[in-house]
Amino acid sequence: MIGHSAKIPLPSLKRLPGYVHFLRSLKCEGVATVSTTAIGRALRLDPTQVRKDLACTGAEGRPRVGYRVDDLIVVLEEFLGWRNVSEAFLVGAGHLGSALLGYEGLRNHGLDVIAAFDSHPAKVGQDVHGVKVLDIERLPGLARRMGVHIGVLTVPVDAAQEVAERMVEGGILSIWNFAPVSLQLPEKIFVQNGELYAQLAVLLRRTEEAVSRKTPSTPEVA
Amino acid sequence: MIGHSAKIPLPSLKRLPGYVHFLRSLKCEGVATVSTTAIGRALRLDPTQVRKDLACTGAEGRPRVGYRVDDLIVVLEEFLGWRNVSEAFLVGAGHLGSALLGYEGLRNHGLDVIAAFDSHPAKVGQDVHGVKVLDIERLPGLARRMGVHIGVLTVPVDAAQEVAERMVEGGILSIWNFAPVSLQLPEKIFVQNGELYAQLAVLLRRTEEAVSRKTPSTPEVA
DNA sequence: AGAAAAAAGAGAAAAAAATCTCTATTTCCA
DNA sequence: TGGAAATAGAGATTTTTTTCTCTTTTTTCT
Numbered sequence: 001m002i003g004h005s006a007k008i009p010l011p012s013l014k015r016l017p018g019y020v021h022f023l024r025s026l027k028c029e030g031v032a033t034v035s036t037t038a039i040g041r042a043l044r045l046d047p048t049q050v051r052k053d054l055a056c057t058g059a060e061g062r063p064r065v066g067y068r069v070d071d072l073i074v075v076l077e078e079f080l081g082w083r084n085v086s087e088a089f090l091v092g093a094g095h096l097g098s099a100l101l102g103y104e105g106l107r108n109h110g111l112d113v114i115a116a117f118d119s120h121p122a123k124v125g126q127d128v129h130g131v132k133v134l135d136i137e138r139l140p141g142l143a144r145r146m147g148v149h150i151g152v153l154t155v156p157v158d159a160a161q162e163v164a165e166r167m168v169e170g171g172i173l174s175i176w177n178f179a180p181v182s183l184q185l186p187e188k189i190f191v192q193n194g195e196l197y198a199q200l201a202v203l204l205r206r207t208e209e210a211v212s213r214k215t216p217s218t219p220e221v222a
Numbered sequence: 223m224i225g226h227s228a229k230i231p232l233p234s235l236k237r238l239p240g241y242v243h244f245l246r247s248l249k250c251e252g253v254a255t256v257s258t259t260a261i262g263r264a265l266r267l268d269p270t271q272v273r274k275d276l277a278c279t280g281a282e283g284r285p286r287v288g289y290r291v292d293d294l295i296v297v298l299e300e301f302l303g304w305r306n307v308s309e310a311f312l313v314g315a316g317h318l319g320s321a322l323l324g325y326e327g328l329r330n331h332g333l334d335v336i337a338a339f340d341s342h343p344a345k346v347g348q349d350v351h352g353v354k355v356l357d358i359e360r361l362p363g364l365a366r367r368m369g370v371h372i373g374v375l376t377v378p379v380d381a382a383q384e385v386a387e388r389m390v391e392g393g394i395l396s397i398w399n400f401a402p403v404s405l406q407l408p409e410k411i412f413v414q415n416g417e418l419y420a421q422l423a424v425l426l427r428r429t430e431e432a433v434s435r436k437t438p439s440t441p442e443v444a
Numbered sequence: 445a446g447a448a449a450a451a452a453g454a455g456a457a458a459a460a461a462a463t464c465t466c467t468a469t470t471t472c473c474a
Numbered sequence: 475t476g477g478a479a480a481t482a483g484a485g486a487t488t489t490t491t492t493t494c495t496c497t498t499t500t501t502t503c504t
Binding site for chain 4: 035036037047048051052055060061062063064065066067
Binding site: 231232233234268270271274284285286287 | 491498499500501502
């Protein structure tokens with residue numbers, strides 16, 4: 001169950017994990033309270049924006065003091081659904097897939113990958129970072145029987161659409177898709193794309209801008 | 223050099239890679255022209271929005287016909303800087319780092335990781351997917367000497383800040399940061415966060431919404 | 445050839461998000 | 475005890491992004 005079922009703007013929701021990370025580090029340092037001014041400085045965000053984001057989660061602060069770090073962490077983790085993790089299946093035990101399986105982080109962030117699947121016979125039966133790799137054929141049945149609603153998709157592009165359909169067949173409701181394709185699935189299925197390439201695009205552009213600032217070579221010939 | 227140095231909205235820029243992926247698949251099927259209506263249908267976007275995005279890149283279409291697939295791919299790849307890849311260094315040859323190194327995709331998306339670095343003696347000297355792993359100490363010098371401006375950061379949280387500073391020391395201008403911390407660096411350095419957890423947050427929330435739609439159990443007791 | 449359909453492109457409108465302004469509260473300090 | 479400073483929180487404004495509307499162009503069909 002996810003807390004405070006109210007409507008939150010998508011950009012706000014995306015910023016929340018960053019707040020939790022920062023707050024956890026504060027807690028480690030023994031800091032008791034924090035202001036949105038301080039959070040904003042650390043995360044390079046406008047304090048008002050931070051305040052608005054926090055307000056969406058139901059958190060409350062006190063003037064002149066700020067928010068209690070401990071309480072705020074709890075409220076945010078509750079809101080994000082990190083306090084009772086959701087079970088997920090992962091398909092594609094390749095490089096990226098294994099990396100995600102080995103990523104302890106996920107479990108602290110609300111996601112528990114309880115089984116992996118692959119079509120490659122050599123991989124089936126293996127144990128990747130403590131998670132059993134099963135034959136992809138078994139996915140629909142197991143997903144339905146175990147009530148798993150989340151699928152992580154780390155297969156090559158060519159296989160992505162087909163695997164996604166198997167997931168849907170098994171009652172999966174949301175897919176975290178790391179393949180660079182737009183999956184064609186029923187309207188009701190939520191697909192979160194990995195956006196690796198979107199991020200890379202932004203990175204390259206910004207870099208290019210920075211480089212050409214340093215080297216103003218092209219003098220804009222008219 | 224990146225094409226059409228004009229200003230493009232960030233959301234538009236992020237959508238461009240998706241267009242290229244779709245266009246490439248069309249090209250494989252031998253499709254010669256495509257309309258924004260068709261692109262929108264495939265990627266679940268408003269056709270007008272697709273048109274606006276494409277306009278930013280300088281692409282031109284023809285009424286009643288659409289855009290020439292071949293030309294559009296070239297224009298977009300040019301705009302994204304995918305035609306002459308940028309060199310990058312990666313630090314942290316752990317699970318995620320190796321996964322990225324093994325990811326052929328990056329080179330087709332404008333990024334060429336030419337060397338990896340790690341502080342762990344056991345990893346230094348190894349060869350991960352064809353990329354040599356060097357001692358982190360050598361990064362600043364090599365970056366400066368080779369004119370590398372992009373750094374990919376896949377180290378554990380605790381090391382992230384320190385490694386990022388070494389990168390900056392070596393003249394790195396942009397960092398792709400996969401550690402869940404907000405790096406404190408000079409203003410001019412661009413940091414693109416991996417946003418894994420931001421995506422996960424959205425995924426979990428949407429899933430929760432979908433599940434509670436199916437099971438309207440909590441009748442909102444007043 | 446002329447009418448109809450499909451789509452680009454430009455501009456306007458609407459929606460969403462970020463930022464700014466102001467007020468009220470709380471704490472610290474003199 | 476009173477004033478000053480810092481900050482939450484609410485509301486207004488601005489900016490950005492998305493969506494809608496209309497016009498023009500091109501192609502196809504009769």
